[in-house]
Amino acid sequence: MANLRVGLVSPEREIWSGEAKMVVAQTVEGSLGILPGHAPVLGVLLDGSVVKIEPANGGEPFLAMVGSGFFSVAADEVSVLAEQAELGKDIDVQDARRALEDALAAENDDATPERRARARLRAAGIEA
C-alpha cells in the first residue's frame, strides 16, 4: 500500500516531514483519520488540538500540538499548516503546565489559551 507524504509546517519552519501510514487531525467538527487513498479534503483545524502521525518506517506513532491552522489532503499528500505547531517530544512540560495554570487563572471568555495549553500537555503524553 502506498504511503502518505506528510508535511507539518509552521510559518517559521518545517516541523516534520516524511512518509506516514496514517494521520489523525481534529477539525472543528471532530476527529478525521486520513489513510492513503483519501479523497481530497481541505479542513480547518481545531485551534489547540493534537495531530497524530503514524510514520511509515514502523516507528512509534507520535503526537504534535497545533494551534490555529488547516490541513489539506490531495493525492496522498497531507500538509498540516498551523500558526503554532510543536512536536510532543519538544514540548517543555513545565512550561505547558504553567501556561495552563495561567489560562485557568485568567478567567476570561476566551478558551483558546486553555485549549492550547491542554493540547500541549496531551501531545507531550500527559493527560490534563
Place this chain on the structure above:
Amino acid sequence: MAAQLRQLRQQIKSVKSTAKITRAQEMIATSRIVKAQQAVTASKPYADQITQALTALVSHHVGIDHPLLQEQPTDRRSAVLVITSDRGFCGAYNANVIRESEALMRRLRDAGREPIPYVIGNKGITWYRFRGREVAETWHGFSDRPDFANAERIGQRLTEDFLKTDAEGGVGEIHVVYTEFVSMLTQAVQVKRLLPLEIEEAESGKVPPAYEFEPSASAALDLLLPNYVESRIFHMLLQSAASFQASVRRAMKSATDNANELLGVYTRQMNQARQAAITQEISEIVGGADALAESGGE
C-alpha cells in the same frame, strides 16, 4: 614639526580603532545574513502550501466572495506600510525605502487618494516624527529577527482597518514598501499592493484536486485569507531583514576599506614629516658645527 608628528600619530590611532569596529560590524552582519537567509528558506514551505490551498479553493468556487477580495471604490484612503530597520549603519537602506514610499504617496495623491502611512522600524518612525507627519500605527523592535507573531499583529491591524470604511478611519487598499533580497550584492525596493487581493487565473496544466471542505468552504476561506495576508507580511519582513543585514555588511565593508586607505595616507605623511624633521636637525647640526669651526679658526 614635532606637533604635526604627534597629531598624525593620534589620527592614525583613532582611524585604526574605527576600522576595528567597522570590521567587527561587517563580520557580525555577514554571519547574520546567513541566518536571515535560512529564516527565509524555512518559511517557504508554509507560504507555498498556503498559496496552493488558496489557489485550489478559489479555482473551485467561481464567483467566490469575501470582503478581503473586494475592491472598495468608495474608499479614498490608502494605507502605505513602510518597512524600515530599527538600527542605522546600513548605508542607503532606509533612505531608499523612504524615497520609494514618498514617491508612492505622491502617485496616490495625484490619483486623488489620501495616503495613510503605517511604519515599521525605528528609523522610519523617527523620520516621520521629525517631520511632524501623522502616522496611523507604528511597530518596532523586531526588524532584525522578525517572528510570525509580529506579522500576525501587523496583519490583524491592517485587515481590520481594511474592513472599515473611510468614515470609521479605515482604508480602501493597502500597499507595502519593502526591500527584496535578490542576492548578497543586490537588494531592490519593492512596492506591492497587499489588499484587496488580486486573483490571477494562472494557466497551468495541473488541475487542482476537487477538494471537500471541513466544515465548509466559506469557513476555510475565512481562515485562509487572513493567514495568507499574514504570511505575505511575514515574507516581506524576512526579506527586509535579510536585505538590511546585507546593507550593513556592504556599508561596513566600504567603511573599513576607506579607513585602511586613510591609514596608508596618514602613515606616508607621518613618515615624510619624520624624515623632514631629521633632515632639518642634521642640517642644523652641520650648520652649527660649520659656524663653530669658522669662528674657532680665526
